[in-house]
Amino acid sequence: MIIKSVIRKYEESDKEAIQEICYLTGYMGESAKNFWRHKQSFVEIWMSYYIDQEPNNIIVATMDDKVVGYLTGCLSTSTGPEMEKIMYAKIVKYGLFFRLGTADFLFRAMKDDWKHKQSAKGGFIDERWPAHLHINLLPSARGTGLAAILIDNWLTRLKKFNSSGCHLSTISQNTQAIKFFKKMGFRKHGEPLVISGMRGWNGENLQQQIMVLDINSTK
């Protein structure tokens, strides 16, 4: 059976599909439901900025006309999404400290913040790598080469805008993602930092790993 795969610009009609993918893959490739049982606030925290402010920097991947993955990007993180502000706004909007599916996470995060002097915070701002990206594919689209084409498209766009580099934030324990990003030319930058509130499958703390890529190192 031949599957028609396409990489294209985001269209408004893709909104629901990419939000769904964001939630379905938001926990190291598995559903974000594993730690955050309020879908609407989750997708608003992670997607609204890109959909509302930088829709031109979203690229989607389709298989047989169905959206199966996306890359959301930002050209300049210093003027991009203020994650902590966005998070607080959604906590207030949805009363997340009072909901069963999110309160446990938020209280655990407060405890972690208190316990770990250094934990992962908001955006990573460094003018050597001003741009950033997030990439998420449904399981059916992984191992197909589509992820690499999404990254190539994004790097081409960064070259067009004379960007010096790009960074991303991933989870140290997300080994498939780290391996993939290394293959795409990213390298680890800085030490991993605890992500407050987050836990792995066995209850262990999870760490954030920043990875960077210099545009002039790419072909």
Ligand SMILES: CC(C)(COP(=O)(O)OP(=O)(O)OC[C@H]1O[C@@H](n2cnc3c(N)ncnc32)[C@H](O)[C@@H]1OP(=O)(O)O)[C@@H](O)C(=O)NCCC(=O)NCCS
């Ligand atoms: C991270 C992610 C984008 C990587 O994409 P991917 O398609 O899984 O990554 P790869 O291209 O490395 O493919 C995985 C395997 O399929 C193989 N593969 C890649 N392209 C292929 C193709 N065209 N045909 C057959 N196999 C292929 C690769 O060789 C790789 O195997 P390996 O690990 O033994 O080298 C994807 O796994 C994903 O969306 N994960 C969930 C969300 C996530 O974690 N995002 C990152 C958070 S920062």
